[in-house]
Amino acid sequence: MWLVTDDDTKIYLLGTMHALPPGTDWDGGAVGQAIAAADELMMELSPQQAGAAGRIFRELATRAAPLPIEARLSGKPLARFRAFEASGGKLDADQLDDWAIVILIGQRAARDADLSPAAGVERALTDKFRAAGKPIRGLESARGQLMLFENLDARTQRTLLTRAAVGANEAVDDVTKLTAVWSRGDVAAMEQMVNDDVDAVPAARLAIVTDRNRRWAAWVKRRMAEPGTVMMAVGAGHLLGVDGVPAILEADGMRVTRVQ
Structure with missing residues (x-):
């Protein structure tokens, strides 16, 4: 977690995991104090938009005409994909x-690693801020977020699918390791794990990570013009590295401090 401050405004930047093992202890110390102090919560999606995401995913994800997986993958990627399906059911x-x-592979890996969105940071924050009667808003819409993937060019989408299929057998171990790194606040290790994945597909990184980080940093700068205390909670990968939100803000002259 980082803190952006000026004379009358505080914005906490909390890096989240969208799904966690039930019972994970993450909201103590400075995080708990920031939650209590914040006047409002800003997440990637508002609760209303998060509730609509499944329906919109099904709408956007479905092809106009079926395309067999054998027409998309071959050799090792296809074999790995079939093995992944065999272990958990057809997709x-x-x-x-x-x-x-690609998204469904990730969701199944999280499930098989005993991670649950119901135990994730966003769900708990929503419950806490609702109970306190504090406003909750979102940086994006569910449709806009999913359109980032839908609008990727066909070659980039196929590259993502091939990489996901090849890594499917290790996906559970990978997400388990990422969760452990996040839990102990090891920013360097988490940055390496995230970058090793997203750096391999530059077009996807630009659309899904870098451009969004810039938009969110711009929101923080606008919000700093108003007094108050805000908890901004977004996926932890968006707060890491030279193009993470904290680094962008610091490069623009903002006062940014890591607090936990």
Whole structure:
């Protein structure tokens, strides 16, 4: 967690995990104090938008005409994908766009690692701020967020799918390790793990990570013009590295401090 301050405004930048093992202790210390002090919560999606995400995903993810997975993958990627399906059930991949299959692989890996969105940071924050009667808003809409994937060019989508298929067998171990690194606040290790993944597909990194970080940093700068205390909670990967939100703000002359 980082803190951006000026004379009359504080904005906490909390790096979240969207799904966690039930019972994970993450909201003590400075994080708990920041939650209590904040006047409002800003997340990637408002609760209303998060509730609509499943329906919009199904709408956008479904292909106009089926395309067999064998027409998209071959050799090792196809074999790995089939093994992944065999271990947990078919994904109806023929009916879905490439980007949607990638998301489902990630969701199944999280499930198999015993991670639950119900135990994730966003769900707990929503409950806490609702109970306190504090406003909750979102930086994006569910449709806008999913359109970032839908609008990726076909080659980039196929690259993402191929990489996800090749790594499917290790996906559970990978997400378990990432969760452990996040839990102990090891920013360097987490940055390496995230960058090793997203740096391999530059077009996806630009659209899904870097451009969003710039938009969110711009929101922080605008919000600093108003007094008050805000908790801004977004996926932890967006706060890491030279193009993470804290680094962008610091480069623009803002006062940014890591507090936990």
